[in-house]
Amino acid sequence: MTIIKNAIDSIQIGLEDHQANDNRRNISAVRNISAGILLLYKEKLCQLSPEDNKELLIKQNIRPVSTEDGTIKFEGKGHKTVDVQNIKERFKSLKVEVDWSRFDEINRLRNDLEHYYTSKSPDTVREIIAKSFLLIRDFLSDQLKLDPQEVLGPDAWSVLLSVSEIYAAEEKSCRMSLDKVDWVYPTVVDSIKYLRCTNCHSSLIEAPDSDEHYSCIGLRCRSCKQEFDFDDVIEQCIDDSLGGEAIQSVMDGGDSPYDTCLSCDKETFIYSEGKCVACEYEMEHTSCEICGEGLRLDDQWNGGKCGYCQHRWEKVMAE
Numbered sequence: 001m002t003i004i005k006n007a008i009d010s011i012q013i014g015l016e017d018h019q020a021n022d023n024r025r026n027i028s029a030v031r032n033i034s035a036g037i038l039l040l041y042k043e044k045l046c047q048l049s050p051e052d053n054k055e056l057l058i059k060q061n062i063r064p065v066s067t068e069d070g071t072i073k074f075e076g077k078g079h080k081t082v083d084v085q086n087i088k089e090r091f092k093s094l095k096v097e098v099d100w101s102r103f104d105e106i107n108r109l110r111n112d113l114e115h116y117y118t119s120k121s122p123d124t125v126r127e128i129i130a131k132s133f134l135l136i137r138d139f140l141s142d143q144l145k146l147d148p149q150e151v152l153g154p155d156a157w158s159v160l161l162s163v164s165e166i167y168a169a170e171e172k173s174c175r176m177s178l179d180k181v182d183w184v185y186p187t188v189v190d191s192i193k194y195l196r197c198t199n200c201h202s203s204l205i206e207a208p209d210s211d212e213h214y215s216c217i218g219l220r221c222r223s224c225k226q227e228f229d230f231d232d233v234i235e236q237c238i239d240d241s242l243g244g245e246a247i248q249s250v251m252d253g254g255d256s257p258y259d260t261c262l263s264c265d266k267e268t269f270i271y272s273e274g275k276c277v278a279c280e281y282e283m284e285h286t287s288c289e290i291c292g293e294g295l296r297l298d299d300q301w302n303g304g305k306c307g308y309c310q311h312r313w314e315k316v317m318a319e
């Protein structure tokens with residue numbers, strides 16, 4: 001059986017699991033669909049492999065060997081095939097485009113689902129299927145040059161479409177209720193797309209009463225009806241929104257865009273806003289009174305001087 005056939009079978013079986021209306025089969029639905037996506041990627045690697053060795057690029061270890069006529073060729077070593085990280089690297093060097101942020105999001109949702117699955121999770125399953133649908137459709141048509149509707153067959157296609165439409169409609173109505181809230185800070189607006197239910201992890205969150213101040217606004221999960229305040233999830237939203245940038249910035253020798261607030265102790269002090277977006281604490285000293293350098297939360301104890309000027313000042317005072 002070919003890889004592409006396996007991929008399509010796996011996706012179709014996943015959708016049948018989902019259609020079974022049996023909560024226990026939802027995890028299996030998600031596993032099958034995820035496995036199908038990886039198989040589509042492997043199919044692409046096989047297509048790109050040389051004519052005389054069509055499975056070369058799915059081998060995890062590839063080594064150069066010299067042939068009898070003195071030319072160099074590559075061969076796969078061992079039985080191990082590529083994992084997700086290998087596929088990412090190979091696609092990067094082979095210039096095969098995949099929306100990896102969507103893929104990673106689906107993977108994260110799937111992990112959460114495996115760990116916290118409850119009977120209240122069907123919306124999370126629907127979200128995973130809706131997001132997978134976009135990946136599958138685009139990869140089939142853009143990279144494998146296949147007609148998604150034709151290869152998936154009418155049954156699977158109509159399930160994918162209806163699940164995606166339901167999810168899109170719910171998402172839109174949540175989005176509209178959140179858009180009515182005045183989130184005040186651009187950083188907070190950006191972080192709202194990471195809103196998730198504290199109980200079932202669904203992203204279908206609405207704000208029933210948009211008039212309250214954003215920091216204490218009440219939210220409700222459309223999937224499991226759990227109610228919570230934005231204040232309960234603001235740290236998580238900021239972390240999901242700025243965490244990657246923070247790691248990158250620190251690795252490059254720079255500063256994190258956010259810090260632990262000196263007033264409320266949440267990790268929600270945002271330098272670009274000059275404020276904590278949870279409690280609106282502002283720094284007393286924003287720039288060094290001697291050299292004018294911008295100050296950070298750590299510098300607040302020096303009475304308005306940066307670390308360098310404070311150090312020099314202490315030296316002068318000691319002499």
Ligand SMILES: [Zn+2]
Nearest residue numbers: 197200221224
């Ligand atoms: Zn929920």
Ligand SMILES: [Zn+2]
Nearest residue numbers: 261264276279
């Ligand atoms: Zn604060």
Ligand SMILES: [Zn+2]
Nearest residue numbers: 288291306309
């Ligand atoms: Zn200074």
